[in-house]
Amino acid sequence: MSKENSEEFYERLRIQLEDNSTWPSTYLYKFIVPTDQAKIDQIYDIFDQNGAVIESKKSKNGNYTSVSITVVMEDPLAVIAKYKEVSVVEGVISL
Incomplete structure (x- = not known):
């Protein structure tokens, strides 16, 4: 994803989180790595x-691991900041 596309994605996510949740709120992150x-x-x-x-589970063949993280976040910007931190992990897919 290009930087411009990712910024558009994060802006849409921020608006969606603001509209659909009361903050602080419990948030579920899901990643495949x-x-x-x-x-x-x-x-x-x-x-x-x-x-x-944090919970993790290996795929059937063991090539990938799903990581689910449930955490209380202060606001949508904090949620997005964590997504950006995780995005530097090589090969990670955010769900």
Whole structure:
């Protein structure tokens, strides 16, 4: 995704979150990442200080790992900031 497209995406997400939730709110992040413990740890580290509940599950063949993170976020901008932090993890897909 180009920088311009990603900024448009994040702006739409911000508006949607503002319209559909009361903040602070519990938010569920879902990511798929190649099964590589360093990459999984990188995602865990991003949410480590937030009191997040983190669950992970390997795919049937073990090539990918889904990571679900439930955490209380202060506002839509905080949600988007975490997505941007995770986006630097190589091979990650945000759902």
